[in-house]
Amino acid sequence: MLPTRRDLRFKLTPESVRNWHAQGPQVAHFFNALSIFFPTGERFFINSVRQYRERVTDPELQKAITAFIGQEAMHGREHEEYNDLLAQAGFPIHRMEGRVNALLEWGKKKLPAISQLSATIALEHFTAIMADRLLRKPDMIASADPRMVALWRWHALEETEHKAVAFDVYRAVRKPSLKNYITRSSGLLIATVIFLGFAHAYQRELVNADKTIGKWDGMGNYLRFMFAKGGFVRDMAGPWFDYLKPGFHPWDHDNRHFLAEIDTLIAEAKRFDMQEAA
Ligand SMILES: [Fe+2]
Numbered sequence: 100m101l102p103t104r105r106d107l108r109f110k111l112t113p114e115s116v117r118n119w120h121a122q123g124p125q126v127a128h129f130f131n132a133l134s135i136f137f138p139t140g141e142r143f144f145i146n147s148v149r150q151y152r153e154r155v156t157d158p159e160l161q162k163a164i165t166a167f168i169g170q171e172a173m174h175g176r177e178h179e180e181y182n183d184l185l186a187q188a189g190f191p192i193h194r195m196e197g198r199v200n201a202l203l204e205w206g207k208k209k210l211p212a213i214s215q216l217s218a219t220i221a222l223e224h225f226t227a228i229m230a231d232r233l234l235r236k237p238d239m240i241a242s243a244d245p246r247m248v249a250l251w252r253w254h255a256l257e258e259t260e261h262k263a264v265a266f267d268v269y270r271a272v273r274k275p276s277l278k279n280y281i282t283r284s285s286g287l288l289i290a291t292v293i294f295l296g297f298a299h300a301y302q303r304e305l306v307n308a309d310k311t312i313g314k315w316d317g318m319g320n321y322l323r324f325m326f327a328k329g330g331f332v333r334d335m336a337g338p339w340f341d342y343l344k345p346g347f348h349p350w351d352h353d354n355r356h357f358l359a360e361i362d363t364l365i366a367e368a369k370r371f372d373m374q375e376a377a
């Protein structure tokens with residue numbers, strides 16, 4: 100199954116980013132924090148796959164890489180617009196993006212290319228299991244703003260569609276061995292610690308910068324969202340650990356049935372695009 104680059108625009112409005120999540124501002128700022136990582140993070144993913152591209156001989160995988168790069172570039176563009184709206188609403192987004200960028204630029208200069216690819220496939224796994232949860236439990240992104248819902252669902256669907264591409268590049272350039280298993284699994288451990296550290300710190304920073312809410316407003320909902328039975332952390336734990344199985348492949352989690360939703364989503368995005376033009 101080949102992923103497809105889709106040039107969709109969701110045309111978020113300034114209202115879209117204002118306390119947009121049905122479960123309150125703490126949850127909204129958790130997703131806003133994720134949005135801050137995407138443009139720079141996805142550029143890093145693209146770069147780490149490109150570094151190995153010429154060593155990939157399978158023409159199908161070459162086509163998948165082209166689509167992967169195209170999809171991540173489109174995600175970056177839409178999340179940049181999202182982040183710009185947050186900046187216009189008074190959040191110190193560009194400073195926060197700058198810190199993520201500095202870390203990733205450091206990684207690009209100092210880490211061996213294989214470690215960069217290992218970080219990429221680990222974070223793609225993380226993204227894929229978040230996407231799977233979002234598609235399984237649509238209330239994860241419940242909002243009165245249909246553009247926001249559509250943007251997150253589109254991103255989740257395309258992350259699902261291309262979830263194995265970077266992983267397959269890793270497999271194509273590194274044959275199975277204990278050393279490569281260690282590189283891959285340590286990548287997940289390190290990437291998870293850094294990613295969760297940033298996600299938590301950025302969620303708090305956004306809450307503290309939000310002058311329209313108190314620091315603890317909606318905290319009960321947020322803790323339930325994160326830690327309750329059936330919540331984010333407990334749902335993510337099993338699929339996260341699966342990555343550490345020696346023969347793991349992203350399509351071991353076969354959730355391709357969700358991809359049937361893409362056509363509906365394209366129609367919806369086109370409507371948003373036209374609405375603004377009208
Ligand atoms: Fe993406």
Ligand SMILES: [Fe+2]
Nearest residue numbers: 171223226258
């Ligand atoms: Fe991705």
